[in-house]
Amino acid sequence: xxxxxxxxxxxxxxxxxxxxxxxxxxxxxxxxxxxxxxxxxxxxxxxxxxxxxxxxxxxxxxxxxxxxxxxxxxxxxxxxxxxxxxxxxxxxxxxxxxxxxxxxxxxxxxxxxxxxxxxxxxxxxxxxxxxxxxxxxxxxxxxxxxxxxxxxxxxxxxxxxxxxxxxxxxxxxxxxxxxxxxxxxxxxxxxxxxxxxxxxxxxxxxxxxxxxxxxxxxxxxxxxxxxxxxxxxxxxxxxxxxxxxxxxx
Numbered sequence: 390x391x392x393x394x395x396x397x398x399x400x401x402x403x404x405x406x407x408x409x410x411x412x413x414x415x416x417x418x419x420x421x422x423x424x425x426x427x428x429x430x431x432x433x434x435x436x437x438x439x440x441x442x443x444x445x446x447x448x449x450x451x452x453x454x455x456x457x458x459x460x461x462x463x464x465x466x467x468x469x470x471x472x473x474x475x476x477x478x479x480x481x482x483x484x485x486x487x488x489x490x491x492x493x494x495x496x497x498x499x500x501x502x503x504x505x506x507x508x509x510x511x512x513x514x515x516x517x518x519x520x521x522x523x524x525x526x527x528x529x530x531x532x533x534x535x536x537x538x539x540x541x542x543x544x545x546x547x548x549x550x551x552x553x554x555x556x557x558x559x560x561x562x563x564x565x566x567x568x569x570x571x572x573x574x575x576x577x578x579x580x581x582x583x584x585x586x587x588x589x590x591x592x593x594x595x596x597x598x599x600x601x602x603x604x605x606x607x608x609x610x611x612x613x614x615x616x617x618x619x620x621x622x623x624x625x626x627x628x629x630x631x632x633x634x635x636x637x638x
Contacts, residue, residue: 398478405443406431442481449481456494458501459514465491470503470510470517484517492571495529497539498552502529509541509550511557521559523548527571532579538599542570542583549599565602566593574624582629584620590631614638 391397402409410427417423422433444450450468457463457475464471470487473479493504503510503517504526510517525544532538538560541548547563547570568591572584581593589609596603609617615635623630631638 396478400433403443403445405441453491454493456496456501458494458496458512461514463494463501463503463512465494465503465505467491470505470512472515482515484512484515486519487517492525492527493529495531495539497529497531498536500557502539502557504529504541509557520557521548521550523559523562525569527569528573530573530575530581532575532599540573540581540599542573544569546570547581547593561600563595563600563602566591566605572620572622574622574629576629577627582622584622584631587618589614589617590620590622 400406406424406426407430408426408428411424412427413425415423420435422435424431424433448468449464449471450466452464452466454465455463460475461472462475464481467490469489470484470491471481472484473481487503487505487507487510490506491503492506495502495504501512503512506525507519508522508524509520509526509529511520523543526541527544528542530540530542532540537552539550539557540563541550546567549560549563550557551560568583568585568588570583571586574582576582579595581595583591583593585591589607589612592606592608593602594604595601608614614620614631614633616633618633620631620633623632
């Protein structure tokens with residue numbers, strides 16, 4: 390409670406305690422709260438900057454991605470899209486029509502895009518609208534200097550969506566590349582580095598119209614990496630950096 394008696398936080402077994410019967414309490418010199426319970430001992434780190442949300446009932450599923458947008462916290466899981474008001478103690482609520490695998494979020498043009506097994510959604514508060522039903526949007530990337538288009542990585546390659554009037558729609562498939570495309574980053578020359586989870590890394594150059602692949606180079610354990618599996622990509626201090634179980638490249 391706060392000094393006015395208003396509830397700030399309630400902890401119970403569903404939220405992480407070993408047991409709901411609290412028999413004794415002690416605060417140590419580091420302001421940790423020790424709880425003697427009917428079944429064991431729990432400790433609460435009162436100064437932690439983190440709050441842990443335990444989904445013991447399995448309603449959310451496995452969380453793949455999250456984003457804060459317009460004072461809401463959104464979670465993308467393998468069960469669908471969930472939200473709650475930022476800073477509230479409420480449970481997460483499900484957004485209708487989004488059942489299935491959520492892969493990614495992208496904020497662009499003050500709009501929240503959601504990459505989903507069903508395609509691509511635009512999310513406005515608690516409503517999700519499907520704007521393209523090409524299955525398996527795994528990544529959505531902005532293109533520098535091209536505010537009205539986005540590049541989508543999906544199960545079978547790359548797509549372009551465009552802003553048309555006041556909404557977004559599928560513009561074209563990018564011909565010449567059919568690999569499953571999830572981990573992507575644009576380089577300074579607008580070429581795309583894409584990591585495949587099981588094969589290695591592709592370097593993709595597109596034509597000026599963004600409708601066809603002009604060139605593809607492939608890198609794996611035969612071309613400098615020590616592994617083909619699980620290579621992730623990050624953009625750090627203006628450089629493309631690859632991470633794997635063997636180190637950074």
